[in-house]
Amino acid sequence: MATKILIIGACGQIGTELTLRLRELHGADNVIAGDIREGSEELMQSGPFEIVDATDKSAVEDLCMYYEITDVYLMAAMLSATAEKFATKAWNLNMNSLFTVLNLAKSGKIEKIFWPSSIAVFGPTTPKHDTPQHTIMEPTTVYGISKQSGERWCEYYFNNNDVDVRSIRYPGLISWKTLPGGGTTDYAVDIFHAALKEGSYECFLHKDTELPMMFMDDAIRATIEIMEAPADKVKQRSSYNLSGMSFTPEQIAVAIKKRIPEFEITYNPDFRQAIADSWPSSIDDSEATKDWSWNRSFDLEQMVDEMIDNLK
Numbered sequence: 001m002a003t004k005i006l007i008i009g010a011c012g013q014i015g016t017e018l019t020l021r022l023r024e025l026h027g028a029d030n031v032i033a034g035d036i037r038e039g040s041e042e043l044m045q046s047g048p049f050e051i052v053d054a055t056d057k058s059a060v061e062d063l064c065m066y067y068e069i070t071d072v073y074l075m076a077a078m079l080s081a082t083a084e085k086f087a088t089k090a091w092n093l094n095m096n097s098l099f100t101v102l103n104l105a106k107s108g109k110i111e112k113i114f115w116p117s118s119i120a121v122f123g124p125t126t127p128k129h130d131t132p133q134h135t136i137m138e139p140t141t142v143y144g145i146s147k148q149s150g151e152r153w154c155e156y157y158f159n160n161n162d163v164d165v166r167s168i169r170y171p172g173l174i175s176w177k178t179l180p181g182g183g184t185t186d187y188a189v190d191i192f193h194a195a196l197k198e199g200s201y202e203c204f205l206h207k208d209t210e211l212p213m214m215f216m217d218d219a220i221r222a223t224i225e226i227m228e229a230p231a232d233k234v235k236q237r238s239s240y241n242l243s244g245m246s247f248t249p250e251q252i253a254v255a256i257k258k259r260i261p262e263f264e265i266t267y268n269p270d271f272r273q274a275i276a277d278s279w280p281s282s283i284d285d286s287e288a289t290k291d292w293s294w295n296r297s298f299d300l301e302q303m304v305d306e307m308i309d310n311l312k
Ligand code: AKB
Pocket: 079, 080, 081, 117, 118, 119, 120, 143, 170, 171, 172, 173, 182, 183, 184, 185, 186
C-alpha cells in the first residue's frame, strides 16, 4: 500500500517544515496537513489541509479512515513554558493525543507513528554533560513529565501490541520559517528577529545557561531518516537522544554580533530559568548514529549564517 501521511499539528514550528518536506518526497496529495488553525500561506497552498483538534479522538480517527492514512506524525503538543501555566490542559493534549494514535495503530487502522519527545525528559539529577541515552530521568516540569510518560507508553505499545512507533528527543529547535511558541529554548529564535528588527534583545535566560539546540534542517532530516529506517534498525522504542550543537545565550550573542556589530544583548531571567537549569547542557546521541546512521550537519556558525541570511 502507498504511504499516506497525516501530520497533526502541521502548522507549528516543526510541523510546517516537516509537511513541506514530506510533500516533496511523497507528493502533495499523499501528505495531509491537520491542525486546529490554519498555517502559513506556503503550507496552506502546498497540499490538502484539514482542521482537526488533536484531542478529538473520533475526528482524528475519521481523518485517518477517510484518507486511508498509513503514517501519522503527531506534532501537536504544549511546550515547557506554557505547560507550567496550564498543567491539566498540557497533560490532556500531550497524553490523550498520543493514546489516540497508539490505539489506532494497535487496532491496525494505521501502520506507523512518529511522536516527538524532548530533552525535557531529563531532570536535575541527570548527568548534565553528554547525557547518555539511558540514564537517570526525573523530570521536574509538567512538559517533561508528559514526555517521559509518553516515552514509556510508546515502548509499552511496541513491546505488547507490535505498534511501530518511532521517536526523537528533540533539543531546542532553531528555524526561520515558523516561530516556536511556549518553549524555554525559544530565546534562540527570538534573538534573531530582535537583532534584525531592533538591534537588541533582552534574554529571559542567564548568559551562561548552556542548552542543547539544533537547526531545523537537521531536525527534519532526522525525523525523516528515523521514519525511513528499516524497523529492525530502530532499537530504542522509547525515544532517541539527538544532538546538534550546544551554546549559551552569551555565545549565540557573540556569533550574531560578528555579523551585526551593533547588536546588544541584556539578561533578565524569569521563571523559564528554572526549567532550563533542570535540563542537560549537551547530549550523547551515539545510539542514533549507531542504529540509523544519524549525523548532524549544522554547527553554531553555520546555523547563525542561515538564520540571518534567510530572515534578512
Ligand atoms: C521547549 O523549550 O519546551 C522545547 C523543547 C526543548 O522540547 N523547545
